[in-house]
Amino acid sequence: MGKHLSDVQRLLIQTAWSKPGQRYDEIAQETGYSVTYLKQDAGPKLWRMLSDILGEKVKKSNFRGAMERRASVLPELSSPEATALQKSSLPTPSDPSAALQKDDEGKIVHQSQIDAIHRYQDWGEAPDVSIFYDRSDETAILEHWIVTNHCRLVGLFGMGGIGKTHLSVKLAERFQEQFDYVIWRSLRNAPPLQQILTSQLQFITNSEETDLPATVDEKLSLLIDYLRKHRCLLILDNVETILRGGERTGFYRQGYEEYGNFFKRLGECRHNSCLVLTSREKPKEIALMQGDTLPVRCLTLQGLDASAGGQLLQLKGCYWESGSQCQVLVERYSGNPLALKIVASAIQELFEGSLTEFLKYKTIVLDEIRVVFDQQFNRLPELEKTILYWMAIHQEPVSVEKLHSDICPSVSQATLIETVNSLLQRSLIEKQANQFSLQLVLMEYATNLVKEQPSRLAVELGLEFNEAEVLDSDYSGELDETELDVVAGGGYARPELVIWNRIPNPLELFNSSPHRKDSLSPATSRVSNRHLLNSLLRTGKMPVPQ
Incomplete structure (x- = not known):
């Protein structure tokens, strides 16, 4: 009827x-x-x-x-x-x-049957993922969470270039038949929550903007109502853009605090839908709500394995004489897809695609890779940078107790634990049992930053510095007993000074600068430089020249 x-x-x-x-x-x-x-x-x-x-x-x-x-x-x-x-x-x-x-x-x-396939999918600026490298383990986990367990909120976290965005699109493509609506949005340009809610509601309700409620709270309540009536898959990419830099992770930029309530309500309220977000850093609400058996769950992406990394390199025109060479290169860049694409382009241009030729050189961090890491490193507060420096100096997994005994200037154990946890939330360090370490490519990046510090301090002193001898040598590694004694006594006020003190004849790296107004005469410069350098090694502070 x-x-x-x-x-x-x-x-x-x-x-x-x-x-x-x-x-x-x-x-x-x-x-x-x-x-x-x-x-x-x-x-x-x-x-x-x-x-x-x-x-x-x-x-x-x-x-x-x-x-x-x-x-x-x-x-x-x-x-x-x-x-x-x-x-x-x-x-x-x-x-x-x-x-x-x-x-x-x-x-x-x-x-109408053809149109129905596309009718309720809004892909926004989602990238093309027709070429996708194996993430079968991660996809199986996420399918269990999203499709089987009906999790309300799922977070994909990882350092820059690890593949979060592409995986989020691939998930939406794979699971689209399980949902009435699929909406993918990027937060790359940090849109206010009002704009995101309006866009989502307009698509779901077929309404004009003037037909929607005016306030964020009203729009959020209306959205949740639709998330209960319909099974929707919402994806927000690049969530780190709305988070504050320069302090402990998880807090929002001024004017973006409403996102915290958005995540909290979608994670706690009963509904039939799922919000997937990707970020380099974890918002504080999600850290509080997540759990292995709870409706809010998080997955930290690791790099590609040698097989998937090899596929990527081959598609970029690279070749190798033995499988071990491919494995070495993939491990050197921690399987980071973006880093592998950058280095593969360089190998193609400089060595006609030959990994054998490229591996003869020790270069790991190319300029384009450094730019990616700079973006994340520059968001860190000074204490988090200092911890990364010390971990780079150790060159191997280190415990919180070890860091606490080494780090200078000293901090309370509680502060150190909070800071290490913040670095974990940023996906910049890895945990193995009760020890923490850096990925190989990030360790090389941080080590290079440490090695560059003497040249920066030389500028502060008004001295010229022979940077090549430092950057072309490897002075990093586990602290020896003498250095540990010096550290324990507060002898290194800056972590980079451990590296500096390892340089043979460090004073020979410096000369008086002809551009400095109070430049010393050649006869006295060596003595004065020694005084300045020793003062730096002891305190990290520059004495005022007499």
């Missing part, structure tokens, strides 16, 4: 057909209906039903055009809504066959 249109649905259809420009408040004033009821309930439900029937997105402003284009499909449909709509006295074109096509298997399908 057919389902008849309600009075309010007929009213909206007649108005949209004859007066497409009339606003909901004007309709409400003429008919006595509540404007809220028309805008947030009856209208959205009607346009969504018509979208299902007509095979395209329908709203009040485009209803007549949609009917004129698609009314020919109605005789081919058998749903109750279609039957009711056929009785609505609207004009019907005469050639229904125009809406029929053949699918890839040669079967006759209706255009």
Whole structure:
């Protein structure tokens, strides 16, 4: 038996057909209906039903055009809504066959069936992931969380270039049939939450912006209501852009604090949908809500294995004489897909794709890779930078107790634990049992920063510095007993001075600068430089030249 249109649905259809420009408040004033009821309930439900029937997105402003284009499909449909709509006295074109096509298997399908596949997917600026490197283990975990366990919020975390964005798109493509709506959005340009909510609601409800509630709280409540009625997959990429830099991780930039409430409510409120977010850093609300058996879960992405990394290198035109060479290169860059793409391009340009030739050189951190790490490193507070320096000096996994005994200037154990945890939340360090370490490529990056510090301090002293001898040598490594004694006594006020003190004849690296106004004479410069350098080694502070 057919389902008849309600009075309010007929009213909206007649108005949209004859007066497409009339606003909901004007309709409400003429008919006595509540404007809220028309805008947030009856209208959205009607346009969504018509979208299902007509095979395209329908709203009040485009209803007549949609009917004129698609009314020919109605005789081919058998749903109750279609039957009711056929009785609505609207004009019907005469050639229904125009809406029929053949699918890839040669079967006759209706255009509305084809459109239904794309009708409720909004990919925003999602990248093309037609070329995707094996993430089968991660995908299996996420499928279990999202599809089987119906987790409400899932976080994908990892350092820059590790592949979070591509994996989020691939997940959406793979799981799209499990959801009524798929909406992918990037936060790269740090849009306010108001803008994101408006965009999501407009897509789900087929509404104009003027038809939506005004405040963020009202829009969030309306969104949650739809997340309960429909199974939606929402993806937010690059969440770190709304987080504050220069202090402990997880806190929001000024003006973006509302995102915290957004994550909290979607993680705690009952609904049938899932929000997936990607970030280099973990928002504090998610850190509090997550758990292995809770509806909020987090996955930290690791690098590609040798097999997947080798596929990437081959696609970039690289080749090697033995599988071990490929494995060495992938491990050298910790399987980071972006780093591998950058180095593969350099290998192609400089060595015609030969890994054998490239591996003859010790170079790991190319300029483009450094730019990626700089973006994340520059967001760190000074204490977190200092810890990374010390971990680079150790060159192997180190415990909190070891760091606490070594680090200078000294900090309380509680502060150190909080800082190490912050670095974990940023995906910059890895935990192995009760010890912490840096990935190989990040360790090389941090070591290079340490080695560059003497030249920077030389500038502070107004001295010229022979940087090549430091940068071309390896003075990093585990602290020996003498150095540990010096550290324990507070002898190194800056971690880079451990490296500096290892340089043979460090004073020979310096000369008086001809550009410094109070430059010393050659006869006295060596003595004065020794005084300055020794002072730096002892205190990290520069004495005022006499």
